[in-house]
Amino acid sequence: MPWSKIMVTGGVKPTRENLEGWFKAGVTCVGMGSNLFPKEAVAAKDWSVITRLCREALDIIADIRK
Numbered sequence: 244m245p246w247s248k249i250m251v252t253g254g255v256k257p258t259r260e261n262l263e264g265w266f267k268a269g270v271t272c273v274g275m276g277s278n279l280f281p282k283e284a285v286a287a288k289d290w291s292v293i294t295r296l297c298r299e300a301l302d303i304i305a306d307i308r309k
Contacts, residue, residue: 250274257300259307266307275300 252274284292
C-alpha cells in the first residue's frame with residue numbers, strides 16, 4: 244500500500260540503527276515514548292538528557308532522509 248503513510252510507535256529507539264531500519268522499511272514518521280523520555284531523567288527533572296536525546300534523534304532522522 245504505497246499510498247499509505249505509516250507512523251510506527253512501538254519499539255522505536257533513538258539510535259541510528261533502529262531509526263534507519265524503520266525509515267528503510269517505509270515509515271513516514273516515528274513516535275517515541277519511554278526510550279526518548281527515560282523515567283529516571285523525568286523524575287530527576289534532568290531536561291538536558293531529554294533535550295540531548297531529542298536532538299540526537301532529530302539529527303539522525305534528518306541525515307537518514309537526505
